[in-house]
Amino acid sequence: MRSECVHPVFVHADQVVIRWIFEFEQLDGRRQRFEELAYQRWEGERIVEEQFFYDPAQFKTS
Secondary structure: OEEEEEEEEEEEOOEEEEEEEEEEEOOOOOEEEEEEEEEEEEEOOEEEEEEEEOOHHHHOOO
C-alpha cells in the first residue's frame, strides 16, 4: 500500500480537510487506486472527530 497526502491541506481554526490518494497492489500484481477526503476536528494536539468521504464510483470493477 502507498498513500500520498495531496497539498494544500486546508486548515481553519480546529478544522482540517486533507485529500489522500491510496494505491494498493494485489498479490497478483493488479493495482487499485482510490481517493478520499478526510475531515478532522482537533482539540489541542489530538483528533477528536474524523469523517471520510469517497466517491463510490471509484470502487466499481469493470
